[in-house]
Amino acid sequence: MSHASAVGRPLRQIMALLVTAALTLSLSAVITVTSAKDAAALCSADRFNGKWRSSDPRLKRIDVWQGEDCHLYARAWSVCEHDKSLICSWGNRRMGDSPDPNFQFFYYNWSNANEVLQLRMKDRTHISVWDRTDFHDGTKQTISVTMYKSR
Structure with a gap:
């Protein structure tokens, strides 16, 4: 009888260890998922998020959103060359990492040409956008536009 209980004890210890490891792993997964959701909620509160509009045909709209990686992304729009009644997207771009919370660029x-747009927050509903285009032939063009956040 003592021999059987001596063999059973290590088996119970191994089972207890496996159950403890499984519980720890599942709890870790729950904490990780919850932390990721909390982090996404925290980073999605950025003041630049939303649609920004202007009356300037060269820069009619800028859409800004938070990616899953917590970086800001943007898509600029202007009046289409082929149909002036439409606006055309310039495509998605990741914004630069700026230490100033009131300043973003892409x-x-x-x-x-190469073009840079710099967005500066004036208040929660207005941004000022400075747009510089450096054409490969050496020509440079700069515009400034005030944009309003759509509701």
Whole structure:
């Protein structure tokens, strides 16, 4: 009888260890998922998020949103060349990492130019956008636009 209980004890210890490891792993997964959701909720509260509009045909709208990686992304829009009654997207771009919470920037590289847009928060409903285009032929163009947050 003592021999059987001596063999059973290590088996019970191993089972207890496996159950403890499984519980720890599942609890860790729950904490990780909850932490990721909390982090996404925290980073999605950025003041630049939303649709920004202007009356300037060169920069009609900028959409800004928080990615799953907590970085800000943007898509600029202007009046389409082929149909002035429509606006055309420039495509998605990740914004630069700025230490200033009231300042963001992003770039577009075109076949004939490089363009940078700098967004500066004036207040929660207005941003000022400075747009500089450096054409490959040496020409430079700069515009400034005030944009209003859509509701």
